Amino acid sequence: MMRHVVGSTSQESDSSKKRKSSDGKGGSSPEGNAKQARWDTEGLATLRPCEEPSSSNHVVREPQRDPELSVEDLKQNLRHKDDELKKAISTQDKLLRELSSSVECPVCYNVPRVAPVPCCSNGHVICQRCKAKLENCPTCRVRLTDCVSQIAATIIHRVSHTCEFRYEGCTFKSDIDKITDHESSCIFRHVRCPHWACDETITAKNLTHHVIASECGDNYRDKPLPYREEMEYARALDDEEGNGFWRPSLIQFDGITFYLQVEKSGKTKNWYFYVQMEGSALDCKMYGVTIKVRKSLVSEGHSVVYNGDVCPIDIKGVGEVENSGGGLNIRNSIMENIFDVDALDRSDLEQQEESGGDVEGERFRFWVEVDIFKSPKITAVKTEKVVKNEK
Template sequence: MAAVNSDSAGCIMSVLECPVCMDTMRSPILLCQNGHNVCNVCKLNLTNCPTCRAQFTGTRNLALEKLSQEIRVPCANSERGCTEKLSIQDITKHKTSCPYRPHKCLLGLPNSCSWEGRRTDILLHAKEKHRGSVFQSRVNIFSIYKNWKKTLECEILCTLSEEIFLLRTKRDSKKRKYYEAVQYIGPAESASKYRYEHHLVSPEGHKEMTVNCAVRSDTESMERIIEIGECFTIDYDTAKAFVGREGRIGWTVNIRHEPSFGRHRSPEVYRQQFGLDSSPYVSTWESSFCSPQYYHTN
C-alpha cells in the first residue's frame, strides 16, 4: 500500500468524501452521467445526482475504489503524536480507539466546560477545575452519597491505579427511572476488560440490590448505553426504599478487571468491607456473578 503525508491525505480524503452523508466513500462508488461520485448507501435513496441532478448510470468509479483500498493515510491525531498510517477502511475505527484522540471534559453541568485535551491531561484538569467530582483510590470500591432530590444526576471521575473511569448518572422524569453507567476513558478495546458492580443497601439494611454490568467505552453516549441495557436501572418508587431520613442515598461501585472479577474475595471479606452482618447479603454476592446482569432485592 502507498503511504502519503498529512497534506496529501487531506486532499485524498476530500475527494473520497460523499457529497450527501459526508462520510468517506468505500467500494462500490457510483457515478452519475456527468462523472460525479456518490457512496452506495446514499445511492439507494437517490434518483438523481445531488451535485448536478443528472441520472445515475450504474457505472462504478473503479479508479477511486482502488485508491480507497490501497492508500494509507496518517491518523488525524498525527500532530498529537500518533504515528499510525492506515487504510481508508481502518481509519474510521481507529479514530475511536486512538490513544492520542482529543477528549472533551464531561464533568460539571452539560456543556459548562470547554476544555479539550489528551487523556494523560484529564486528571490534572479535573483536579484543578472539578475537584469535588474526582474520586481517587488504590482499591477498586468507591462509596458515593448523594441527595436524592437535588444532586443525584452527576458525572464523577474515578481513578483506579493508572486507569480513569467516568461514573455517569441520569434521570428520566417521564419514565420515572434513574440510570447509572461506568465508562472507561481511553482506547475502546480496553473498556471490554472491565466490569463493575453496583450495590445498594437500605438505611435499615432490610433491602439490597446488586447489579453487575460491563464497563462501556467513553465514545458511547449515555442514551446508547441505556438502550442496550448495560447500566444500573432503578425506578423512582423502588429507589425510595434506599433513601435515608435526610434525603440522601448511598451506594458502592466496585470496578474490577474482568478476568479476576469477583474471584479473589470471599463472601466474608466482601461482607466486612461493606459493614454488613446479614447472611442474605452473602448469597446476593455469590449469585450476582452468575449472569451478565443480575438484580437481587429482598
C-alpha cells in the first residue's frame, strides 16, 4: 500500500508539472505561441539586455552585398552612359534640324518667327515678308491665298533660330524668345559710321578699324581719363542751315571704344555734346559719363556739366540723340559766354582779307572734358546679389 501511494504521488507530481507548463510557464500553449509571434515580429529591439532570441525560432541574417566594381568597370560604365547621352542629343538635334528645314522660307532661307505662318494650298511655307512680294508659291507655282499653317506656327516655337547676321560670321542659335535680344547686341550686326558725313554701314566688330583706317575720327585712345580736348569754332564754317560738325574723338575705357561727338544745330540753335559707345542700348546701361564744357581748365566759371548715360552706337545725328534722352544740350547764347576768342588769329583774318581767299572770320576756343565710369546702378545691383548669396 505504501508503494502504491508513493507511486500515485509521483504521477500526480508529473501531471501537475505538465499542467503548470501548459499554464504559460513552459510548453507551447496558444498563449505562449502568441507571445512568441509578437517577439518575432518586434525583433531584437524589444529584448531586454539579459534576454536573447531563441536560435530555433529567430534567425538574424547579414544583408547581402554586391561585389565591388573595379575602377576600370566604373570608367567603362561612364563611357557607356556618355555614348548613350551623345546619341540621344544627336538624335534630337537631327529631329530639330528636320523640323526647322520643313518651315524654312524657300526665298530668303529664314525660318519665320511670327505667327501666323503663310502657306500655299499645297502646304508649302513662306515667310510673311516674302509673301508680300510674290503672287505665286515659289515651290509649286500655285497662286498664293490667305492660307496659314498651324503646324508651322507650332514648330517655330520649338526649333532653334539662327542669328540674322550669320552670313557675317555669327554662329549663335537660340529659341525664338531670346534670338531678338541677341541680334540687338550682336557684334556682327550692321551699324553706321559715327562720322556725320560717312554713310557706310560696318559690322560692330570692325567699326573701330574702319573709323581709324578711313580717318573718320581722331584717335585719342591712348590718352588717360578724364579726357580733355580744346576745340575751335568759326561761324563762317557753318553750312547754309547754320549747322556745325566736328569729327568724333575716339576714347578708350574698359577695353571698349567710345566716341565724343560735338554738333551745332542751326535749326534748334543748340549745341549737342554726347558720348557714343560701341555697344547696344542694353550695353550702355553698364556705363555712365560726365561731360564738362568750359571756358578754361583752371576755372570752373562759365562751364556746364552733364552726368548721365552714354548713347549706343546705333543712333546717329542730334535728332536721334534727343529722342534717346542722352547727352548735353546747351543753348547757343550760353555757348557765346563760354567762348574764348582766339586773339592770335586776328592777324590771320587780315591776311585772309588781303589775299582775297575764303574768310573764316573770328575763331573761338572752348574746352570739353570727358570722364567715363561704370554705372553705379549696375554696381549696386551686383553688390546686392553678392550679399544675398553670402547670406
